[in-house]
Amino acid sequence: MSSVNLPCVLGVGACWLTAGISEDARSMETLVSRFKEESPTRSVVLQSPVDRLATDLAELVEECGAENWDGYGAAPLDKTAVSRGKKLLHLCPPDLPDPDIYAMPNGDLALDWDFDRRRTLSVTIAASPRLAWAVIHGDEEFGGTLSFIDQFPERLASTIRSLMALA
Amino acid sequence: MPLASGRPEEVADDEVLQRAITSNSQIAKTLLRPRPSLFSPPPKIREISVNRISGLNEDEVKALADQVAKARGKASSIGYASFTADFPRSLGLETVPAEPPLHHANISGWPEDSDPDEQRKRELQLAKAFCEQATPSVVWES
Numbered sequence: 001m002s003s004v005n006l007p008c009v010l011g012v013g014a015c016w017l018t019a020g021i022s023e024d025a026r027s028m029e030t031l032v033s034r035f036k037e038e039s040p041t042r043s044v045v046l047q048s049p050v051d052r053l054a055t056d057l058a059e060l061v062e063e064c065g066a067e068n069w070d071g072y073g074a075a076p077l078d079k080t081a082v083s084r085g086k087k088l089l090h091l092c093p094p095d096l097p098d099p100d101i102y103a104m105p106n107g108d109l110a111l112d113w114d115f116d117r118r119r120t121l122s123v124t125i126a127a128s129p130r131l132a133w134a135v136i137h138g139d140e141e142f143g144g145t146l147s148f149i150d151q152f153p154e155r156l157a158s159t160i161r162s163l164m165a166l167a
Numbered sequence: 168m169p170l171a172s173g174r175p176e177e178v179a180d181d182e183v184l185q186r187a188i189t190s191n192s193q194i195a196k197t198l199l200r201p202r203p204s205l206f207s208p209p210p211k212i213r214e215i216s217v218n219r220i221s222g223l224n225e226d227e228v229k230a231l232a233d234q235v236a237k238a239r240g241k242a243s244s245i246g247y248a249s250f251t252a253d254f255p256r257s258l259g260l261e262t263v264p265a266e267p268p269l270h271h272a273n274i275s276g277w278p279e280d281s282d283p284d285e286q287r288k289r290e291l292q293l294a295k296a297f298c299e300q301a302t303p304s305v306v307w308e309s
Contacts, residue, residue: 060192063190063191063192064190064192068239068240069190069192070189070190070192070193070204070209070239071189071190071235071236071238071239071240071241072189072209072212072215072216072239073209073210073211073212074209075209075210100195100202102192102193102202102204103192103204104203104204104207105204105207105208105209105210106207106209106210106287106290107210108287110202110203110204112195112202112203114195114198114200117200117299118299120295120298120299122202122203122291122295124203124287124291126283126284126287128283128284130284132284132287132288132291133288133291134203134288134291134292134294134295136295136299141292141295141296143288143291143292143295144288145284145285145287145288
């Protein structure tokens with residue numbers, strides 16, 4: 001059985017705590033010390049899904065914020081579209097998986113819920129109050145435009161749930 | 168009369184067309200699936216640029232994709248998606264040879280609508296159909 005090697009932080013008088021500990025515990029202490037020495041400034045940040053999406057969005061703005069970001073003549077990612085996209089993501093029901101975020105050549109922000117090749121939904125967000133969406137669901141292909149002002153569109157949520165249900 | 172590449176002026180239905188991937192925003196790398204952004208025409212050009220790659224070997228195909236990327240200010244291409252020429256035709260689009268550069272063509276005839284939301288919707292649906300047809304994509308090892 002392993003014991004825990006308490007670090008000798010209380011001064012010389014307290015170092016009796018390290019006496020008589022197991023080899024396993026000494027090995028662990030060595031590993032921890034080495035990690036601290038080799039990675040003095042590295043930290044591991046566990047991001048929430050919302051934070052992760054915010055990071056993805058920030059990276060996207062960086063990559064696609066200038067004219068011709070794709071080399072084919074794309075318009076820069078529209079700032080209003082990004083702002084509306086953030087709002088849509090913030091309102092996304094918690095039972096829905098995180099979408100992939102990317103930019104369209106016309107400057108729209110796009111979100112994909114991609115379950116497999118024939119179960120996928122894409123939404124594009126522009127400065128206008130309407131979202132464009134397109135779905136491939138088995139043999140069906142459909143889509144249209146939806147109003148988005150202050151609520152995540154229910155039609156979108158229910159379609160994503162139906163795609164998920166077949167996963 | 169054949170073009171400089173030796174290819175016919177008419178693009179045959181069974182010819183394989185390559186769309187070079189030049190941005191991470193054009194592909195879901197984990198799934199090797201292109202995103203609709205790869206198949207949406209830019210707002211001012213209203214065409215998408217492709218290469219005719221039937222009969223070319225793997226190295227030549229990669230060189231063509233890289234040539235596309237370099238001509239557009241990128242260090243190299245990320246990969247490409249491909250499909251046969253009958254597919255855009257089935258959507259009402261036209262593939263028109265446009266050499267030079269060798270093997271190059273443009274897909275034109277994208278919908279124009281006076282309602283911008285309606286146009287976005289139609290373009291997204293077409294682009295999504297391309298994505299479904301064009302998988303799997305080839306991504307070069309970096």
